[in-house]
Amino acid sequence: MRILHTSDWHLGRSFHREGMLAHQATYLDHLLEVVESERVDLVVVSGDIYDRALPPVDAVLLADDALVRLAASRASVVLTSGNHDSARRLGFSSRLIDAAGVHIRTDASGVGTPVVLHDEHGAVAVYGLPYLDPAALVEPWSLSARSHEAALTTAMGRVRADLAKRPGMRSVVMAHAFVAGAQPSDSERDISVGGVSMVPTSVFDGIDYTALGHLHGRHTLTERVRYSGSPLAYSFSEADHLKGSWLVELDADGFTGTHFLEAPVPRAVARLSGDLETLLSDPGLRHHEQSFVEVTLTDTARPSRAMDRLRQRFPHTLVLRFAASAPRLGSLPASQTHARSDRDIALDFMTDMRGGQPDESETTLLWSAVDACCDDSDVDTLLSDRDDAGTDDEQSEEVD
Structure with a gap:
């Protein structure tokens, strides 16, 4: 049998x-x-x-x-x-x-x-x-x-x-x-x-x-x-x-x-690792161009539009990972935030997360977003009204 x-x-x-x-x-x-x-x-x-x-x-x-x-x-x-x-x-x-x-x-x-x-x-x-x-x-x-x-x-x-x-x-x-x-x-x-x-x-x-x-x-x-x-x-x-x-x-x-x-393999499965430019140019990876692909990027700084660029060569890229670990999130010590602008703090955060500084256009966009979040005229008006209505002690307590 x-x-x-x-x-x-x-x-x-x-x-x-x-x-x-x-x-x-x-x-x-x-x-x-x-x-x-x-x-x-x-x-x-x-x-x-x-x-x-x-x-x-x-x-x-x-x-x-x-x-x-x-x-x-x-x-x-x-x-x-x-x-x-x-x-x-x-x-x-x-x-x-x-x-x-x-x-x-x-x-x-x-x-x-x-x-x-x-x-x-x-x-x-x-x-x-x-x-x-x-x-x-x-x-x-x-x-x-x-x-x-x-x-x-x-x-x-x-x-x-x-x-x-x-x-x-x-x-x-x-x-x-x-x-x-x-x-x-x-x-x-x-x-x-x-x-x-x-x-x-x-x-x-x-x-x-x-x-x-x-x-x-x-x-x-x-x-x-x-x-x-x-x-x-x-x-x-x-x-x-x-x-x-x-x-x-x-x-x-x-x-x-x-x-x-x-059994037949309608679409192969591949795990690729390396820096972005090498993955996009290495002729030895040609046989993976139609595979389902998981990519681990080893670039020190996270490349811009990495997934979009990978999919131009490997259209079935499904998973993107980064080998360089991102910094742990948490409150910064006062020494790193005291007397510094919101723009600077946000810019440093983005630099830490990406492993490199944003370019000029990204910086401009980031600062516009920060300014839009910080410029709240309603809050300013409310605080002004409270300042006019109370004593110095009361003003201090309300703002705190």
């Missing part, structure tokens, strides 16, 4: 407010092509089909189209819900959809009931474990602790109890969790409960293959326990990730091996 392991589609997600639906559609087209070209018998999607519990309509339509096409393909499909999905919404009509060869598993109570598929060597039991929230299961499952390890250990106990009734049957487990030995990226949602989020790989001992979801980077924890990662980069921390899916093979005796199939 040839199994394609994918996860964390996050349909409907944006990348720093840039829509990703067209890129996600490109990946799903690729997925269907792989099913045919690699003669895939089973596609497993280990959670986070959508990016949020109530996905946008366009994301639902894209998922519907993908599942219809997969149902018409040579492969069976098993999907589970992740921590981003609404288990109830994703699982709607799952019993009817089973008949089409698309098996959606979102109910924790069914973790010990597999989808049983067959190849020329016999049966394979596929256990789809949805995201298991310990807070929701601690009482109904009488968990020993309010942790992901306790929830998955209990779920795997049910899996093993069922497998014991199926001697010699090969097994696949799908789980959406943070398993020890893997490195998270910036785009995953924290699933820690009371600080206990990590699960040891030993929880999955004895299973022919464990297809993990949740982390967005591909990881090989053991030969038989792997993360596929997300098919697209969803944060700049994933700039160096290789995206795609695992193609897993089972023979009559179980797991025989796997290899990674790269």
Whole structure:
């Protein structure tokens, strides 16, 4: 049996407010092509089909189209819900959809009931474990602790109890969790409960293959326990990730091996660092001109119109950072403000914040703004009226 392991589609997600639906559609087209070209018998999607519990309509339509096409393909499909999905919404009509060869598993109570598929060597039991929230299961499952390890250990106990009734049957487990030995990226949602989020790989001992979801980077924890990662980069921390899916093979005796199939990259993700003039002129950065870009500028003084200038060369610059730290804000000591004009204080503040003095036109604009704020004729009139009405002591008290 040839199994394609994918996860964390996050349909409907944006990348720093840039829509990703067209890129996600490109990946799903690729997925269907792989099913045919690699003669895939089973596609497993280990959670986070959508990016949020109530996905946008366009994301639902894209998922519907993908599942219809997969149902018409040579492969069976098993999907589970992740921590981003609404288990109830994703699982709607799952019993009817089973008949089409698309098996959606979102109910924790069914973790010990597999989808049983067959190849020329016999049966394979596929256990789809949805995201298991310990807070929701601690009482109904009488968990020993309010942790992901306790929830998955209990779920795997049910899996093993069922497998014991199926001697010699090969097994696949799908789980959406943070398993020890893997490195998270910036785009995953924290699933820690009371600080206990990590699960040891030993929880999955004895299973022919464990297809993990949740982390967005591909990881090989053991030969038989792997993360596929997300098919697209969803944060700049994933700039160096290789995206795609695992193609897993089972023979009559179980797991025989796997290899990674790269996914298309509609738009690459890059992190660039340097001074502005170098970034704008370096010919070695030409291949990043159409990438999503995060820039860290190392200029001592913050350049004027930095983002506008960067986008002339890198139109998809989404994040701009400055390596030089800005001064901490706070009240200046009296020695630095005493007997100094508002203009001078504002000019020094702007110089400190930018790391360099403003030019002549900026200085003129700044002083005009300062003068407009300080020249309040209503306040002057009010104070004058009070001065005329009171004694010296009263005038002093009112002004204070």
